[in-house]
Amino acid sequence: MRTALLRLFLLVSVLVVAAITWGALEGHRRFTAPGPLAEPATVVIPKGAGLETIARRLHGAGVIPDIYSFQVGTRIRAATMRAGEYAFPARISPEAAMRQMAEGRTVVHKLTIPEGLTVKQVAALVYSADFLAGEVGKMPAEGWLLPETWHLSRDDDRAELMGRMEKSMRQALEQAWAARAQNLPIKTPNEALILASVVERETALKAERPKVAAVFLNRLRLGMRLQSDPTVIYGLSDGLGVLERPLSRADLEKPHRWNTYAMDGLPATPIANPGKASLDAVLHPAETDALYFVADGTGGHAFARTLDEHNRNVAQWRKIEQARKGK
Incomplete structure (x- = not known):
């Protein structure tokens, strides 16, 4: 009787060990093998989510084949997963998904x-x-x-x-100001930022900005008004920087804190957020004695040293405008 019971106990023990071993091997296989995801998917893991919540989200999105093997595999590896938005490729294994979240490789x-x-x-x-x-x-x-x-x-x-x-702007301005050219007619970093914003709104061509900056700096040296259209627009648009109509003569004559047709010197504040190229242009202007510029029809500007030359450039620009309106 005892021998029979012992044999039965040994048989049951072998079966239990075999079942545990098979389960562990199958769980490991399911954890490391390619997963069921048919095509790439994005899953958001909320802040404070525990392992079970993460496993259920991944299973619901089709990333992992089952919740249990993912939880067991993650606990064995003692992985701590981070919240965030994750893009998983098709057929990613549960182990690779766990590693991606543990490393915090979120969607950028x-x-x-x-x-x-x-x-x-x-x-x-x-x-x-x-x-x-x-x-x-x-x-x-x-x-x-x-x-x-x-x-x-x-x-x-x-x-x-x-x-x-x-x-970042304060750091960029500090660095640019420290490396500025000598004998500029602007005395503070804030003045440099203001003028850079005007240059930024006057031209979209990076190569042209040092020359545009030089024109304004030349005018400041001579006590001439800047007469920049974007400064007028800024004051009329409640800080939006755009108008849905052309500027009128009355607009140019209307005084406000930014109208450089009606005031001497710089506008009261910047009129936009300039990039580094405009900051550099103001603090390292081109060498030119030009005092005027106007659009030339190509996306750039025609520069002039004298008013007569400038008026000829303006007349040419008006011809271009009229031709375009006639098309």
Whole structure:
């Protein structure tokens, strides 16, 4: 009787060990083998999610074949997975998915802030980025946001992003000011930022900016008014920097803090957020005695040293405008 019971016990033990071993091997196979995902998928893991919640999300998205083997495999490897948005390729194994989340290899979103936008326009772009979270909060001062392409993750904070832009501009301006040319008619970094914003709005051609900057600097030296259309537009557009109509003579004569037709010197504040190229142009202008410029019909400008020469350039530009309207 005892011998029979012993034999039965040994048989059951062997079966149990075999079942455990088979289960472990099968679980390991399911954890390391290619998964069931038929095509790439994106899964968002919320902050504070535990292992079970993560496993259920992955299983619901079809990334892993089952919840149990993923939980066991993750616990054995003592992996700590991070919240975020993850793009998983087709047939990714549960182990590779775990490793991707443990390393925090989240989806990277790009947000490009072009040069020459106003703070209000930048804030509108930031709000339109639906992968960001939170409010912009207090608006930075005009001109103090550095235009760049920002690499971001889902749920990055909008106010924090605006703060990063402002910090980057302050650093860029500090570096540019420290390396400035000598004998410029601007005395502070803030004045350099103001003039750079005007240059930014006057021309989109990087190669032309040092010459445009030189014209304005030459005018400042001689006590001439800058007479820049974008400064007038800024004051009339409540800081948006765009008008839906051409400027009129009355617009040019209307005094406000930015109208450089009606005031001496620089406008009261920047009129946009300039890029590094415009900062460099103001602080390292071209060598020229030009005092005027006007559009030349090619996307650039015709420069002139005298008013007579400038008037001829203006007349030529008006002919081009009339020809275009006639088409």
